[in-house]
Amino acid sequence: MGKKNSKNLSIIDRELKIEGAISSKGKLIIKGQVIGTIEGDVVIVAPDGRVNSSAAKVSSITIGGRFQGELIASKELIILSTGICSGRVECKDLIVENGGILNAEVSCKTSNAVLSEKTDAPFGQQDLKKEKQPER
Template sequence: MLQKDGFFRKNRDEKRDDSFFRPATPVTTTAPAANVAVEPVTEVKADARREAKLVVGPEIKIKGVEISDCDTLVVEGRIEATLDSRVLEITEHGVFQGTIAVDNAEIHGRFEGELTVRKQLVIHATGKCSGKIRYSKIKVEEGAEIAGEISMLDKAQASFAVTRKVA
């Protein structure tokens, strides 16, 4: 049995440094002259935005969902869904069934359904795609399988960005 006094007293008696948890000291500046207009400066870096990435790991199964606000989707497991994204990667053992609209797609595994790729579709040697497939540019490696209704997007379709729902 633990003795409460002996075990916890040591930490209670020691002086702690809590400076890490305290807010930073405010910085004060002198006010500008009354006749000078001051505009607030806001600097936002484009790279500061974090990429929204979803990885569906092996042995994970997702069924009947709509995936939105996802920049990159990596499928290692199995998904039955609707997706609007920038990048899709289906790994060698990954499976996606459903409807997809993406800028770029790399298929190492299996895709079944409706696939619209606005920029480039790459189907690797281990990849299998079937269904309605539309693309702007395509690269199919030797050994890849592709079947169904396959067509190239015209420039207007390729530049069309699907509007996402705002909650």
């Protein structure tokens, strides 16, 4: 038998409150309240969702409700127009929709090779640094 190509989906519904550590594969939708740590792939905090996390490590997170605490998103952090994010955040890509609130210490990481290549020359002069070819 071959592998089943299924995506995991977990939902913490409105009336559910979880305190402790959550580890999730696939997509996790939070409509209720989470207090504790989260480790997962794709996390969505719905408009009714509330998260208070001392350590959240995810691949991608979309916040439509409230998130407070420490967050590391290896790919992206998206704050929707209904979302509020506060605390300390580290991510690769950051998107904040009009109306979304980001009230956190933010660190956006990128690959060091790309960063050092672009920052060797003064601002606006990256293309001028290239060596000219001798005329023949």
